[in-house]
Amino acid sequence: MPRRTDVASLVAQAREGQARAVARLISLVEDASPVLREVMAALAPHTGQAYVVGLTGPPGVGKSTSTSALVSAYRAAGKRVGVLAVDPSSPFSGGALLGDRIRMQEHATDPDVFIRSMASRGHLGGLAWATPQALRVLDAAGCDVILVETVGVGQSEIEVASAADTTVVLMAPGMGDGIQAAKAGILEIGDVYVVNKADRDGAQTTARELNHMLSLGPTRGPDSWRPPIVKTVASRGEGLEDVVEALEKHRAWMTANGTLAARRQARVRGEVEAIALAALYARMGDVAAGRRADELAARVLDGGLDPYAAADELIAGLAGS
Amino acid sequence: MPRRTDVASLVAQAREGQARAVARLISLVEDASPVLREVMAALAPHTGQAYVVGLTGPPGVGKSTSTSALVSAYRAAGKRVGVLAVDPSSPFSGGALLGDRIRMQEHATDPDVFIRSMASRGHLGGLAWATPQALRVLDAAGCDVILVETVGVGQSEIEVASAADTTVVLMAPGMGDGIQAAKAGILEIGDVYVVNKADRDGAQTTARELNHMLSLGPTRGPDSWRPPIVKTVASRGEGLEDVVEALEKHRAWMTANGTLAARRQARVRGEVEAIALAALYARMGDVAAGRRADELAARVLDGGLDPYAAADELIAGLAGS
Numbered sequence: 001m002p003r004r005t006d007v008a009s010l011v012a013q014a015r016e017g018q019a020r021a022v023a024r025l026i027s028l029v030e031d032a033s034p035v036l037r038e039v040m041a042a043l044a045p046h047t048g049q050a051y052v053v054g055l056t057g058p059p060g061v062g063k064s065t066s067t068s069a070l071v072s073a074y075r076a077a078g079k080r081v082g083v084l085a086v087d088p089s090s091p092f093s094g095g096a097l098l099g100d101r102i103r104m105q106e107h108a109t110d111p112d113v114f115i116r117s118m119a120s121r122g123h124l125g126g127l128a129w130a131t132p133q134a135l136r137v138l139d140a141a142g143c144d145v146i147l148v149e150t151v152g153v154g155q156s157e158i159e160v161a162s163a164a165d166t167t168v169v170l171m172a173p174g175m176g177d178g179i180q181a182a183k184a185g186i187l188e189i190g191d192v193y194v195v196n197k198a199d200r201d202g203a204q205t206t207a208r209e210l211n212h213m214l215s216l217g218p219t220r221g222p223d224s225w226r227p228p229i230v231k232t233v234a235s236r237g238e239g240l241e242d243v244v245e246a247l248e249k250h251r252a253w254m255t256a257n258g259t260l261a262a263r264r265q266a267r268v269r270g271e272v273e274a275i276a277l278a279a280l281y282a283r284m285g286d287v288a289a290g291r292r293a294d295e296l297a298a299r300v301l302d303g304g305l306d307p308y309a310a311a312d313e314l315i316a317g318l319a320g321s
Numbered sequence: 322m323p324r325r326t327d328v329a330s331l332v333a334q335a336r337e338g339q340a341r342a343v344a345r346l347i348s349l350v351e352d353a354s355p356v357l358r359e360v361m362a363a364l365a366p367h368t369g370q371a372y373v374v375g376l377t378g379p380p381g382v383g384k385s386t387s388t389s390a391l392v393s394a395y396r397a398a399g400k401r402v403g404v405l406a407v408d409p410s411s412p413f414s415g416g417a418l419l420g421d422r423i424r425m426q427e428h429a430t431d432p433d434v435f436i437r438s439m440a441s442r443g444h445l446g447g448l449a450w451a452t453p454q455a456l457r458v459l460d461a462a463g464c465d466v467i468l469v470e471t472v473g474v475g476q477s478e479i480e481v482a483s484a485a486d487t488t489v490v491l492m493a494p495g496m497g498d499g500i501q502a503a504k505a506g507i508l509e510i511g512d513v514y515v516v517n518k519a520d521r522d523g524a525q526t527t528a529r530e531l532n533h534m535l536s537l538g539p540t541r542g543p544d545s546w547r548p549p550i551v552k553t554v555a556s557r558g559e560g561l562e563d564v565v566e567a568l569e570k571h572r573a574w575m576t577a578n579g580t581l582a583a584r585r586q587a588r589v590r591g592e593v594e595a596i597a598l599a600a601l602y603a604r605m606g607d608v609a610a611g612r613r614a615d616e617l618a619a620r621v622l623d624g625g626l627d628p629y630a631a632a633d634e635l636i637a638g639l640a641g642s
Binding site: 036037040041043044045046047048132133136264265266268269271272273275276279280293294296297298300301302303304305306307308309310311312314315 | 357358361362364365366367368369453454457585586587589590592593594596597600601614615617618619621622623624625626627628629630631632633635636
């Protein structure tokens, strides 16, 4: 654990864009370090500038390749870029699997690109717990854009959407059938849709089906955002400038009508609530560590108490602690 | 919402094994009905008999087919069987996709088989929240065995393991490579491993690799449980009696040394804690609905407050509520 002085200098170094300091601070977040509060307090005045883009989609659509190509596109525009690759499907690993990250190698020596893989370790709230705080580190480090890529599926998609200013949903030819899309819930979270591998057979069909399914969604007013569908071949860097353009349009639209401020407000409120909930749970953990939770569980097992009545008793104990 | 008398008669009907009443009670659980507390209180004296088996594994291994074949095997032994198919990857659907459930059709008319698909809708705690209570309904309905099959991947595997007395991990030929297995974390949760599609090329290799990987795990004492690896061809019903035998061995081992009681105690304790946490969160939601949470979030957005300090203020408000 770094001493008090170390936190201050780490934050100062991160603000200067030193990659080691950024990495160290994210590690402190990931490990839920005892100095985490101190880190967050030190970062607070320097946050709020970064534009956060979430990238999600089913396995096999080329998320890592697309993320890397998007980094290149933003770098070409002179932006400082952060990448957070989250793998919520790896709760046991104690560290992200880095196999896919090889695609990021081309950016490894760029001092204006920060890349970080995070394994979400089954903390309460999963991705929601650690991601906003890691974003805060990258934000304070001066990133203009932060790309959050999820390696997982399912629930993580919603979590990415809730963490991002703009959510990009990636598809690929042959993955556009209705059940698949409905199952992933992706039609409800995308601000921008990308059909990657657009040089393959079926890309046009996928885009058309996607367009059709999006048209079946909630009726949109004249001022509402109609998610564009962009075609890319990320492995060759094709179409990424169109993605950046779609993102900037969405950002401008959100800024103009207050959506961006509202989303960020909701996000931070959720973040604050999640931290408060975890703190309450930790308090409950203290109670549970004692005999009472076990006694209550034993009474439920015996059929003498139902779990709700037991929870009431547990809360009564917590309130008194 | 059923009236008070309806809950009592629903529970009575469920205890008599009436499928409609069982289905209705699980719906009340899924919908977090206002009468849920009353339902749980009415069920409490009639629970604690069922043996809960979790089935998990990567997509494509034949989980639904294996579950159906296992139902047949238990029915052949005269057991009443419940099946809970949970799809945590479907948070938006508001209902489980029933496509795969077609494989369960052969049991649809059997009065001693209860089959239920549940979509986990992103409740706090996901699967962990609704599953134990649905299990309680099936338990009170007199099920000797309840099979919990997860349709999702990742986090859901751990949740299934934490809900079950015994966890079965399914594999199939060609899926046994190290990274795949380590990523899914499956080597740490299985009590019984099944290599399904054992008539295919590579089944022997998969079983051998699995055996090797399990041998790399924590050192086991002479009295510890060494997870067996069973080969099946579920689509033809082959090998399922071996799975049942392995399950019964594990159950006998757990019963003899107290593991079963300890697991159930931990499970119910977790269930009680989850309910208590949700109740606290609901209370917090009341606070958050007011201006304070938004004010705190705005101060965090301005950089004037860090999220931890904001959470402290939120908790202070909660404690006073």
